[in-house]
Amino acid sequence: MSDLSTTPPLTYASVQAAHELIKPYIHETPVLTSTYLNTLASTPRTTEEVFGKDEAAKQPDYQPAKPVLRFWFKCENFQKIGAFKARGAFHAIERLKREPGWEEGGGRERGVVTHSSGNHAQALALAALTSQIPAHIIMPSTASPLKIAATRSYGANLTFSGPLASEREATAAAVQAETGARMVPPFDHPDIILGQGTAGLELRGQVVARNGGKGLDAVITPCGGGGLLSGTALACSSEGGPLVFGAEPSDTGADDARRGFLKGERVTSVATTTIADGLRTHVGAIPWSVIYERRLVRGIYAVSDEEIRRTMRLVYERLKVVVEPSAVVGLAVALWNEEFRKLVEEQGGEKGWDLGVIFSGGNVSLEMLGELIA
Amino acid sequence: MSDLSTTPPLTYASVQAAHELIKPYIHETPVLTSTYLNTLASTPRTTEEVFGKDEAAKQPDYQPAKPVLRFWFKCENFQKIGAFKARGAFHAIERLKREPGWEEGGGRERGVVTHSSGNHAQALALAALTSQIPAHIIMPSTASPLKIAATRSYGANLTFSGPLASEREATAAAVQAETGARMVPPFDHPDIILGQGTAGLELRGQVVARNGGKGLDAVITPCGGGGLLSGTALACSSEGGPLVFGAEPSDTGADDARRGFLKGERVTSVATTTIADGLRTHVGAIPWSVIYERRLVRGIYAVSDEEIRRTMRLVYERLKVVVEPSAVVGLAVALWNEEFRKLVEEQGGEKGWDLGVIFSGGNVSLEMLGELIA
Numbered sequence: 001m002s003d004l005s006t007t008p009p010l011t012y013a014s015v016q017a018a019h020e021l022i023k024p025y026i027h028e029t030p031v032l033t034s035t036y037l038n039t040l041a042s043t044p045r046t047t048e049e050v051f052g053k054d055e056a057a058k059q060p061d062y063q064p065a066k067p068v069l070r071f072w073f074k075c076e077n078f079q080k081i082g083a084f085k086a087r088g089a090f091h092a093i094e095r096l097k098r099e100p101g102w103e104e105g106g107g108r109e110r111g112v113v114t115h116s117s118g119n120h121a122q123a124l125a126l127a128a129l130t131s132q133i134p135a136h137i138i139m140p141s142t143a144s145p146l147k148i149a150a151t152r153s154y155g156a157n158l159t160f161s162g163p164l165a166s167e168r169e170a171t172a173a174a175v176q177a178e179t180g181a182r183m184v185p186p187f188d189h190p191d192i193i194l195g196q197g198t199a200g201l202e203l204r205g206q207v208v209a210r211n212g213g214k215g216l217d218a219v220i221t222p223c224g225g226g227g228l229l230s231g232t233a234l235a236c237s238s239e240g241g242p243l244v245f246g247a248e249p250s251d252t253g254a255d256d257a258r259r260g261f262l263k264g265e266r267v268t269s270v271a272t273t274t275i276a277d278g279l280r281t282h283v284g285a286i287p288w289s290v291i292y293e294r295r296l297v298r299g300i301y302a303v304s305d306e307e308i309r310r311t312m313r314l315v316y317e318r319l320k321v322v323v324e325p326s327a328v329v330g331l332a333v334a335l336w337n338e339e340f341r342k343l344v345e346e347q348g349g350e351k352g353w354d355l356g357v358i359f360s361g362g363n364v365s366l367e368m369l370g371e372l373i374a
Numbered sequence: 375m376s377d378l379s380t381t382p383p384l385t386y387a388s389v390q391a392a393h394e395l396i397k398p399y400i401h402e403t404p405v406l407t408s409t410y411l412n413t414l415a416s417t418p419r420t421t422e423e424v425f426g427k428d429e430a431a432k433q434p435d436y437q438p439a440k441p442v443l444r445f446w447f448k449c450e451n452f453q454k455i456g457a458f459k460a461r462g463a464f465h466a467i468e469r470l471k472r473e474p475g476w477e478e479g480g481g482r483e484r485g486v487v488t489h490s491s492g493n494h495a496q497a498l499a500l501a502a503l504t505s506q507i508p509a510h511i512i513m514p515s516t517a518s519p520l521k522i523a524a525t526r527s528y529g530a531n532l533t534f535s536g537p538l539a540s541e542r543e544a545t546a547a548a549v550q551a552e553t554g555a556r557m558v559p560p561f562d563h564p565d566i567i568l569g570q571g572t573a574g575l576e577l578r579g580q581v582v583a584r585n586g587g588k589g590l591d592a593v594i595t596p597c598g599g600g601g602l603l604s605g606t607a608l609a610c611s612s613e614g615g616p617l618v619f620g621a622e623p624s625d626t627g628a629d630d631a632r633r634g635f636l637k638g639e640r641v642t643s644v645a646t647t648t649i650a651d652g653l654r655t656h657v658g659a660i661p662w663s664v665i666y667e668r669r670l671v672r673g674i675y676a677v678s679d680e681e682i683r684r685t686m687r688l689v690y691e692r693l694k695v696v697v698e699p700s701a702v703v704g705l706a707v708a709l710w711n712e713e714f715r716k717l718v719e720e721q722g723g724e725k726g727w728d729l730g731v732i733f734s735g736g737n738v739s740l741e742m743l744g745e746l747i748a
Binding site: 027030032033035077078080082313316317319320321322323362365366370 | 401404406407409449451452454456687690691693694695696697736739740744
């Protein structure tokens, strides 16, 4: 994680440069397609499906959206550590290794530090291990044993804290003071954003290669802290690039990015219990500057936990792919969100859209999976 | 399905020709890798793991196998209809369309017929639908509602029969007599074998492209009726091609191919209740001629249902991929079968093997999945 004063500008070219840096360390994840899901998405929902049984009777004249959609699923659940977070973490480490004076000043020995209960912890641990740099990870003692074990298996030094964000931050500050390690935040840093953007960059190239030279019309990604969404927006910001959309859970106030987008002001705190546990955080300031202030994201749409469950089930049964709840919000929007579907109908017309959908990760235990889709 | 008198010879070149014919209709399925599974496979098992707790004490001098393995997983669970069977079915239809006199004789109107309770039914239904040829499918009335619904969704004419093989065959013969449709068997035909072999052909090319020009040392595939195994053997029979191995379940006598292989005589009937439901059949005569008589398969190894369950769990948690029990027997052999692992140690030495593993399919309901890996 480079010092902010030395980070590259947030541009398309910087995402390309990030890709060159991390290519040796990451998987070029495959892109899947599904005739079944294309047909399902391109079939209008019934009024009853849209409004529910009782309400549908009151909407006799409603015309359900008629979008035409062809999906291209970018499977970052097959990425190292099972999520796109490996991209940002490897990029942060590669940039750090190139920061003037870092190595000479003993930076390598002091290592890196972060606090995370999720995929970023594993990603940073793996990236640091790969370059033989010590990683100090602060996790809440309530984190899942599976994630603790995975992070430990990458050789990280674990410190446990209380479950509150303030407790984690205090512990991280103490560890940082003690070790002199460099802080690598999960999303609110240009190096992380540019690294995550490489998923969108790869996806664009893969689709052109397989689609007779025709690129994507649009891309949709989940939005939690906003690293993936803002990185993807940069990766699509070249001349003639696809439109970019964000997707969020709506239950218990998790749609902070959408609310902020509509209000014109970033929401800076969120408390939610959505099943999409990777998206429970609010959007960071730097991602927000790309997403909203620079207008590089066209819109943000939200779906219910029930719609997320239904979509997970489809992805398991039809695509044969293990995804975590956060991963499917983009597909759920395309399948069930009438507002988004009306937009595709209007803008895509009869020809429709080639829509890139980024599946962000697949880190879900079999037990939890059973409960989620029961 | 061409008449046997007009089928191509069972050679490497015929697999290449089959690939050209079916490419427009099938997915080039991705190949995944996993550092975790490579490490696990390259770690010797303990004597206790090999023999069990009680027996281990009696084997103080046993030296567990020390293979070095790098896996390349060919994900045919992402193939159309969720299994490699689409390859053989599309090839059968494409060959039929090119059979002299077939179209002129009204073959297109009479269509195709098969009996199957599994993936072949869906595969033939889809391939026939794609060429607008009627498909008559005989399924046992005890087949899973999911598979019945899937086959019906591809527009096939379904006829139900009793659950016994003899009942299905009698019903199929009656439907064939009535409709004049051409029989397309699930594995015991050159067109099917050559079609299935294209999975191995693709895999070889994909590995060379990603592995710095180095090809596979060996490939292992499941063996039920033997279509996939014999096709893969042909796809690997070019000069300098990889060794080919078969994998089977061992419980309740499912290892008919292995027993036949050791005895030098094909086993022609098998009754088993292994959880690997796609592998409950015995090997067909034409696959056997390739596998055994022409010595194109080096060996066949078996694993227990318990080992299959354990492997499925690993594939879900580590590769994030939905597989059916039959799909993982090759990986299970590489992880748990000491005899195979000793062979890899001996032949691969310190450099080890790049081993291609074909995941044959992913058609398993979420409910069954929950039970299987509980």
